[in-house]
Amino acid sequence: MKIIETAIPGPLIIEPRVFGDARGFFMETWNDAVFREAGLDLAFVQDNHSRSEKGVLRGLHFQNPGPQGKLVRVTNGAVFDVAVDLRKDSPHFGKWIGVELTAENKRMFWVPEGFAHGFLTLEDDTDFLYKCTAPYAPQSEHTLAWDDPSVGIEWPVANLAPIISEKDAKGLALADVPAF
Template sequence: MRVIQTGLSGCVVLEPRVLADERGYFYEAFRLTGLEGLGISPFVQGNVSRSAQGVLRGLHYQWPNPQGKLVSVVEGEVWDVAVDIRQGSPHFGRWTAVVLSAENRRRFWVPEGFAHGFVALSEQAELHYLCTAPYDREADAAIAWDDPDLAVDWPVAEPVLSPRDAAAPRLGQVQESRLPRF
């Protein structure tokens, strides 16, 4: 597996070694013993999300009880984003993004303390993500996808949003007690 560093410490792209021939292909999608050195904790929950083209989900996080997420796409293509929202971090408010697709088979590690979001670029996109903590409704939170202070360069101008995501506050409007610390 190749580890590709991003501009944010802790966020990495994992590119598997694919063995392919005329019969098809094989690759190792997950092995804990390669990930521990990257600071990736054991996973306790797996989720699947399917979205139509132009659907934007995020920017979501949990606090307290944060989740780290190992995100991959099994069908289609998405533009996947992580935003550092850890108070005191030298990268607070900065974001990084990667294209994940069934074709490139890349996985994106979004550490605890980061907000996560994506937009479906293909007609349909199906994501699979492993989480380091279970979903906690009381800790669930969101930040505005179009927060001008973050200036995330989304590849869509008018995404399809849930009511929750459309009403999410800007990062500067979130109470300090509802944000993780570095």
């Protein structure tokens, strides 16, 4: 696999080795020994799967206490996936990284603990899968506002309003989140 560092230390783009022929393809999405050898010594406790129509924006979610690291990927469709640094002692606090994940490019994105995470679906029937390093704890979940101008995420929404949940519509400004 190929690991690509991002402009913010921590999040990583992972390109797995894909073996394809006329029948289709095969790829490993998780191999503990291979990831460990690459410096990613991770223990996952929960797998999640969501399906969304085009234009759905989920996030920007994080848990504090009990932060989750997430290894995310798309198996059908496409997303613009975003991680926002919420580590208050980081020189990159409040900065974001965005990456397009598609069923075609088969990329994965590692979002470590200490980051808010969210995504915008770019196609109908997008299946988004992610492995988590900590269990979901609703009492510890928070939402950073997806459109906070102090973060300035450049979502590829053109002039369309994304479809968001009631919970995500109440996201907090960066100045008000319980940072790490």
